[in-house]
Amino acid sequence: MKIIALNRKAEHNYFIYDRYEAGIVLSGTEVKSLREGKVSLTDGYAAVEDGEVFLYNVHISPYAQGSIFNKDPKRKRKLLLKKFEIKRLYGKTKERGFTLIPLKIYFNKKGIAKVELGLCKGKKLYDKREELRRRELKREEARLRKWRG
Numbered sequence: 001m002k003i004i005a006l007n008r009k010a011e012h013n014y015f016i017y018d019r020y021e022a023g024i025v026l027s028g029t030e031v032k033s034l035r036e037g038k039v040s041l042t043d044g045y046a047a048v049e050d051g052e053v054f055l056y057n058v059h060i061s062p063y064a065q066g067s068i069f070n071k072d073p074k075r076k077r078k079l080l081l082k083k084f085e086i087k088r089l090y091g092k093t094k095e096r097g098f099t100l101i102p103l104k105i106y107f108n109k110k111g112i113a114k115v116e117l118g119l120c121k122g123k124k125l126y127d128k129r130e131e132l133r134r135r136e137l138k139r140e141e142a143r144l145r146k147w148r149g
Contacts, residue, residue: 003106004034004113007041010101012128014120019103020089022053023080024113029066034113036063039105046079046100046117048090053079055115058102079115089119097121 010016026034033039038061046055055077062070081089092098103116123131 001106001108003104004037005039005041005105007044007101007103009042010103010118010120012123012131014099014101014118014122015127016101016103016118016120017098018092018119020081020085020117020119022115022117024055024105024115025078025080026060026113027069027071029063029069030060030071031113032066033060033063034105034107041102041105044102046102048086048093048100051086051090053081053086053089053100055079055102058105079117092119 040059044055044058046053057074058077059073061073089100093100099120099122101118101120103118105113105115108114
């Protein structure tokens with residue numbers, strides 16, 4: 001598995017309740033651009049509409065040698081999921097506060113581009129502060145343990 005892009009902010013900004021693996025419908029130049037690692041997940045999200053899941057605001061840079069075959073970098077892209085997964089996601093996203101966030105894009109062992117979606121709920125500011133405080137305490141504890149031998 002070759003990881004192309006990670007959404008590092010997702011862990012900080014959201015509580016991740018569940019993870020789903022989905023295929024992405026891409027054009028040829030987009031795949032070549034992905035292989036070069038030219039993708040950004042920062043503002044990306046997914047939504048269910050008309051029984052299909054689409055990925056929005058994921059920026060895949062145009063391929064340098066693509067010329068007329070390049071697509072719009074931020075176009076909506078269809079995600080490939082099983083019917084029961086789509087129904088489950090539709091039900092969950094209709095609940096208050098749940099959103100679908102792309103966590104990472106990677107190529108699987110067969111060389112097929114996949115996206116890992118997280119079913120997430122946004123963190124409040126005090127949740128983020130608490131997590132930072134907990135991480136700092138853990139780091140300090142490890143430092144003291146190392147110093148004491």
